[in-house]
Amino acid sequence: MRLVNPLNENAPVAASLAPRLSRLEGMTIALLDISKPGGNIFLDRVEHRLLNERRVAAVIRVTKPTFAKPAPPESLEKIRHADGVIEALAD
Amino acid sequence: MPTLRLLAILQTDCPTCRLITPYLNALAAQSIPVSAISQDGEDSTREFMRQMDVRFPVERDPGFDLARRFNVVTVPTLYVLDEQDRIVRTEPGFDKLALNEIAALFGQLPVASAHDGAPESKPGCTSRHLEAHTGDAGAAALDLYSTRGKAASVIDLADGEDPFEYCYRAFGDALPVVPPTIERVEQALRAAGDRDRREVIARIPPCYGEATLEKIAANAVMAGCRPEMMRVLIPLTRAVADERFNAHGMQATTHFAAPLVVVNGPVRHELGFHFRQNVFSNVARSNSTLGRALQLILVNIGGARPSAIDMSALGNPGKFSFCIAENEEENPWEPWHVERGLARDQSAVSLVTCEAPHGVSEHRSRTARGVLKAIAYALSTVWSYRSCLGAEALVVLCPEHVRTIHRDGFRKRDVREFLFANAGVPVRCYADPEPFEGADQRTMYKEITIDGEPCYQKFRSPESIQIVVAGGTAGKFSAVLGSWLTGPRGSQMVTYPV
Numbered sequence: 220m221r222l223v224n225p226l227n228e229n230a231p232v233a234a235s236l237a238p239r240l241s242r243l244e245g246m247t248i249a250l251l252d253i254s255k256p257g258g259n260i261f262l263d264r265v266e267h268r269l270l271n272e273r274r275v276a277a278v279i280r281v282t283k284p285t286f287a288k289p290a291p292p293e294s295l296e297k298i299r300h301a302d303g304v305i306e307a308l309a310d
Numbered sequence: 311m312p313t314l315r316l317l318a319i320l321q322t323d324c325p326t327c328r329l330i331t332p333y334l335n336a337l338a339a340q341s342i343p344v345s346a347i348s349q350d351g352e353d354s355t356r357e358f359m360r361q362m363d364v365r366f367p368v369e370r371d372p373g374f375d376l377a378r379r380f381n382v383v384t385v386p387t388l389y390v391l392d393e394q395d396r397i398v399r400t401e402p403g404f405d406k407l408a409l410n411e412i413a414a415l416f417g418q419l420p421v422a423s424a425h426d427g428a429p430e431s432k433p434g435c436t437s438r439h440l441e442a443h444t445g446d447a448g449a450a451a452l453d454l455y456s457t458r459g460k461a462a463s464v465i466d467l468a469d470g471e472d473p474f475e476y477c478y479r480a481f482g483d484a485l486p487v488v489p490p491t492i493e494r495v496e497q498a499l500r501a502a503g504d505r506d507r508r509e510v511i512a513r514i515p516p517c518y519g520e521a522t523l524e525k526i527a528a529n530a531v532m533a534g535c536r537p538e539m540m541r542v543l544i545p546l547t548r549a550v551a552d553e554r555f556n557a558h559g560m561q562a563t564t565h566f567a568a569p570l571v572v573v574n575g576p577v578r579h580e581l582g583f584h585f586r587q588n589v590f591s592n593v594a595r596s597n598s599t600l601g602r603a604l605q606l607i608l609v610n611i612g613g614a615r616p617s618a619i620d621m622s623a624l625g626n627p628g629k630f631s632f633c634i635a636e637n638e639e640e641n642p643w644e645p646w647h648v649e650r651g652l653a654r655d656q657s658a659v660s661l662v663t664c665e666a667p668h669g670v671s672e673h674r675s676r677t678a679r680g681v682l683k684a685i686a687y688a689l690s691t692v693w694s695y696r697s698c699l700g701a702e703a704l705v706v707l708c709p710e711h712v713r714t715i716h717r718d719g720f721r722k723r724d725v726r727e728f729l730f731a732n733a734g735v736p737v738r739c740y741a742d743p744e745p746f747e748g749a750d751q752r753t754m755y756k757e758i759t760i761d762g763e764p765c766y767q768k769f770r771s772p773e774s775i776q777i778v779v780a781g782g783t784a785g786k787f788s789a790v791l792g793s794w795l796t797g798p799r800g801s802q803m804v805t806y807p808v
Contacts, residue, residue: 220473222465223495225481225528227519227611229460256750285799287559309564 240303243273249301250278251294253286258307265305314398314416315343317389319382320368322350322358324435325552327386329428330404331362332651336421337413338366347371349385349438361807363653374439384434390415405431425771429554429798459510459520462528464492477532481610485630487532498527501537502544511544512551515558517613521547525611526603533603538581539596542808543603546571546659549806550604556801560663560794561614564621567663567794567801568628569608570704571601572778573635574647575657577808583635587782589706590634590667590789601631626666634780640709641779643722650805657808662704662776663794663801665692672711673786678718681711682725685788686732689775690768692792696735696748698755698766702774702793705729708781711788722777730772734758734765776803 240246248269252258262280269275281297283290298304318334320327338344344366348355352370359368371377380389383402390399390412399415401408406422407430413421422428467476473489481487488494499507507524514521523544530543550557550569560567573583584594592598614620616629626632638645647658668691672684685705693701707715707725715725737757740749755766769775774796781787794801 220467220471220489221492222467222473222477223490223492223524223528224463224465225490225525225532225606225610227514227517227525227613228463229519285795287563287795287800288556289558 237303243269243275243303245274245276246302247277247279247300248275249298249304250280251290251298251304251306252280252282253306253308254283255286255308255310257310261307262305313393315345315391316412316416317391318344318346319371319377319380319385319387319389319437320346320348320358321385321435321438322348322354324385325554326404326432326434328362329432330386330388330409331364333409333421335363335365337409337416337418340413340416340418340421342413342416342418345369347376349374349377361652361656363651363656374437377437377439382437383440385437386434387437388412403432403434404429407431423773425773427773427803429802432554457510458506458508459522459525461508462522462524482532482606483609483616483630487606488534490528490531494531495524495527498530498535498537498540499523502527502540511547514547514551514607514612515614516561516619519611519613521551521607521611526607529606529610530599530603533599533606534595535599535603536581536595539600539603542573542577542581542600542657542659545806545808546600546604546661547607549659549661549804550608552804552806554798554802555661555663555804557608557612560801561608561612561620563794564623565794566622566624566626566665568626568632569604570628570662570664570791571604571633572646572660572662573597573600573633573658573808574638574645574660575652575808576655577657578635578638580657583633585635585637585639585780587784589637589780589782597633597635598631601628601633604633605629605631628664628666632664634706634778636778637709637780640712640783642712642716643777643779646776646778647805649722650803652805652807658805659808660803660805662791662803664704664791665793667706667789667791668692670788670790671786672788676714678715678720678725679728681714681786681788682720682728683732685711685790686729688790689729689733690735692768692790694747696739696746697751698735698748698768699751699770700795702769702776702796704776704778704791704793706778706780706789706791708785708788709779709783710786712779723772725777726772726775729775730767730769731758732760733768733775734760735768737764737766740766 250262266278281294346368348370388401409422410420477487477489508522510520512521581596583596648654652658670685670688672681675681692703758767
């Protein structure tokens with residue numbers, strides 16, 4: 220019996236992990252809030268600790284307009300120049 | 311005031327052009343001289359005009375001379391022209407504010423309301439004369455634009471392999487499927503007409519797999535669809551990938567949301583869609599297999615496999631199949647697809663992200679008010695009782711309730727406004743000192759009085775409540791279906807002509 224393949228046959232685009240940071244000091248870190256409840260509280264605390272305890276050079280705060288859709292290009296553009304990103308995902 | 315006219319440049323397959331067309335009809339109805347130029351062929355232009363019930367003259371631009379002369383970049387583009395055809399205003403894409411400003415320019419009333427379900431604005435498509443022509447060679451791994459996809463591969467089953475067991479393992483969900491043999495898929499493709507089987511109808515989120523005609527046909531076969539169902543499944547596949555519907559979010563949320571298909575128009579009779587008793591259940595092949603084919607397409611082509619990408623906390627039985635048709639015969643008001651901008655004799659499919667139906671039994675009341683009060687109480691509970699303004703709802707009215715409501719002189723608009731005014735949550739429910747969902751947004755809530763009690767209004771506007779008539783003529787049971795997140799930041803209902 221011969222069957223027509225009903226699945227998506229386009230290979231997924233392989234994405235590799237960004238290089239891991241060996242230190243935080245002097246780095247620019249983006250904090251991405253997907254706008255779920257509580258994300259800002261979590262990231263406020265992370266920002267405080269990054270600046271005061273880890274001496275990062277700068278923190279970029281980015282908020283997605285809605286958690287229900289992929290990040291728009293303008294949100295990604297703000298993140299592009301950061302050395303690392305911390306994303307606050309769910310509630 | 312100089313004599314002005316409005317010219318729209320349109321394409322028949324551009325979602326934004328379809329979005330703007332009912333608004334152009336509304337402008338034309340206010341005696342604004344509206345005309346349009348279609349960038350497509352005669353047949354597709356005629357079909358577009360029929361489907362969308364176009365009420366203004368449309369001409370064609372076969373050599374794109376006009377597109378070049380006006381330097382059109384995007385469709386739709388609206389031009390306000392003076393007597394010498396000089397451009398007074400150019401408006402590319404869809405924009406409600408711009409449409410209302412144009413209406414005002416002609417001294418007419420606004421045509422685009424903030425709460426009609428359409429986005430505030432939406433970019434258009436590239437003008438036909440600037441489109442890139444994509445060939446077969448050199449397609450990128452994730453190609454989001456070409457209109458011709460890869461041919462489906464053929465799987466040779468080893469002798470002795472049980473095809474049902476194979477399909478159960480390799481494709482589909484947790485139910486058996488009909489093996490998509492070459493012969494069965496060919497039958498479905500023949501029913502789709504003389505079209506390129508590699509034509510990409512849509513790219514299905516969240517993995518954006520190419521839904522070519524061939525892949526749609528294979529999934530239709532697996533779902534048990536008769537070949538003629540292709541004429542409904544093709545526009546439904548387009549609809550589910552409409553960015554306003556946001557299947558990407560729906561398929562990835564932990565909420566209950568599943569896409570409910572609502573079928574309207576003559577196709578109900580032509581293909582045997584059931585709209586009477588048991589409408590939500592396992593009563594008709596057409597309803598069950600269309601809903602199931604859509605789910606298989608979402609899983610097999612879109613990639614939202616249950617408990618892999620789809621991580622819904624509790625799921626939804628509608629993820630096997632979720633398809634009803636409207637009982638237009640028992641609906642004394644205009645059918646839903648007419649309200650959504652299509653002609654009455656035009657068949658249509660609509661999609662709404664819904665929770666499972668919540669039943670409302672009301673057998674004692676003899677008045678419209680009494681029946682609608684019972685429904686308003688159920689409406690107040692959608693999403694979470696104390697959470698207001700976020701969700702919308704679909705109310706499926708059974709024929710017996712409809713008769714009572716209609717007998718008391720309620721129009722559909724009156725039903726909606728009554729439900730809007732009576733769906734609310736008592737302010738006393740917010741006294742709880744513990745944090746709870748709905749508490750943080752209270753500053754945005756509107757306080758109203760329901761039966762003498764201060765309440766927060768449940769919905770944003772009467773349009774947040776949609777009314778469909780369905781079900782059998784015995785039994786006073788209606789249903790309320792809460793939505794997922796709605797509006798431009800969530801999922802918007804879509805209606806496509808069949």
